[in-house]
Amino acid sequence: MSELFNCHNINDFRKLAKSKLPFPVFHYIDGGADDEVTLKRNVKSFEQCDLVPNVLRGVENIDLSTKIFGKKIDLPFFLSPTALQRLFHYKGEMAVGQAAENFNTFFGISSLSTVSAEEISKLKGPKIFQLYYHKDKNLTKNMIDECKEKKFDALALTVDTITGGNRERDLRTGFTSPPKFTLKSILSYMTSPSWTLNYLFRKKFDLPFLSNYVGEGSNIAVSVSDYFSTMLDQSMSWKDAENIRKYWNGPFCLKGIMSVEDARNAVKIGASSIMISNHGGRQLDGSRSPFDQLKEILDAVGGQIEIICDGGIRRGTHILKAISLGANACSGGRLYLYALAAAGKDGVERSLENLKNELIRNMKLLGCKKISELNRKNLRFRND
Numbered sequence: 001m002s003e004l005f006n007c008h009n010i011n012d013f014r015k016l017a018k019s020k021l022p023f024p025v026f027h028y029i030d031g032g033a034d035d036e037v038t039l040k041r042n043v044k045s046f047e048q049c050d051l052v053p054n055v056l057r058g059v060e061n062i063d064l065s066t067k068i069f070g071k072k073i074d075l076p077f078f079l080s081p082t083a084l085q086r087l088f089h090y091k092g093e094m095a096v097g098q099a100a101e102n103f104n105t106f107f108g109i110s111s112l113s114t115v116s117a118e119e120i121s122k123l124k125g126p127k128i129f130q131l132y133y134h135k136d137k138n139l140t141k142n143m144i145d146e147c148k149e150k151k152f153d154a155l156a157l158t159v160d161t162i163t164g165g166n167r168e169r170d171l172r173t174g175f176t177s178p179p180k181f182t183l184k185s186i187l188s189y190m191t192s193p194s195w196t197l198n199y200l201f202r203k204k205f206d207l208p209f210l211s212n213y214v215g216e217g218s219n220i221a222v223s224v225s226d227y228f229s230t231m232l233d234q235s236m237s238w239k240d241a242e243n244i245r246k247y248w249n250g251p252f253c254l255k256g257i258m259s260v261e262d263a264r265n266a267v268k269i270g271a272s273s274i275m276i277s278n279h280g281g282r283q284l285d286g287s288r289s290p291f292d293q294l295k296e297i298l299d300a301v302g303g304q305i306e307i308i309c310d311g312g313i314r315r316g317t318h319i320l321k322a323i324s325l326g327a328n329a330c331s332g333g334r335l336y337l338y339a340l341a342a343a344g345k346d347g348v349e350r351s352l353e354n355l356k357n358e359l360i361r362n363m364k365l366l367g368c369k370k371i372s373e374l375n376r377k378n379l380r381f382r383n384d
Helices: 010-020 023-030 037-048 092-102 137-149 168-173 186-190 193-201 224-231 238-248 260-268 290-301 316-325 334-366
Strands: 049-051 066-068 071-073 077-082 107-110 127-131 154-158 252-257 273-276 306-310 329-332 379-381
Touching (some): 010 023, 010 334, 023 334, 037 290, 037 316, 077 092, 077 127, 077 334, 092 334, 127 137, 137 238, 154 238, 186 193, 252 306, 290 306, 316 329, 316 334, 329 334
Parallel strands (some): 077 107, 077 329, 127 154, 154 252, 273 306, 306 329
Antiparallel strands (some): 049 379, 066 071
């Protein structure tokens, strides 16, 4: 546990995760598309924005709570849905969900979840399901129906995976789901004995939302990029998104919105939220960062729809900058995945506690007592 208490920020967790995971699995979490320009830009974009503090504001008590997807949560950020979590730690989505529940914030699970809706429904905290729109319409409908039955709080339709991104790290390492034990990767698995023993001798790896319909990802090894390119419906349209919203009939989010035009279309079809996201820099390399696009989209549709800044979050100050600009909340994947890989539920809780403490400290230093007091007066952009 001493190694966990030496993790003071997300980069510390990244280093610890790298020491524990086989290299194909680590690089799946860590990597992006092509030259990884956008992956780096997602974090770097926050450096072009400065915080302007006020003093003498009586900040002994700080309220971090906000409301998103119809629920009040205790933190202004939540844990984005991510795939294949039991490859990072044997408890996977359950560990993440338990940690999020303890902090009363949302967590998301993917269509490529490694834990079933039945298991996830045992958690009482707020939860989001991330829907991938498959060619098999019965599969898509069944996933929505499962989440309705198990009373998920929100549905997020991912719209930026119409084809798989060129994730060259995965090509080099040979990463697939489920993992293939090849001559190239076997040494890494042998030198990560704890991971390998958990993978081989605990509950069989499975993608329960999918495995009754398709073998890919559960029994047939495939890269995530190839899965997107071959299994998802590339004809998906705004009308399809609207039909899903109506069928779901609850808080509905579009994940992967990056343009003003698309944000306006999201309002038109009745979406309740959008996640400004480029899929963690894993799809279109050379695209803008979510934080770079945030102001433009807020100026166009702010107040008409909930707006979440998703991606590149590494510090509490990143969250404060996005919310000061006008975002309703922030979210991210790597901000907890490294911690999950490093130490399971304890790691995720430690990561959440670190970010919570950063937020409290920096809210005090900014001179703000509650989230609603953050505004654009707190910000200056270096290139303005």
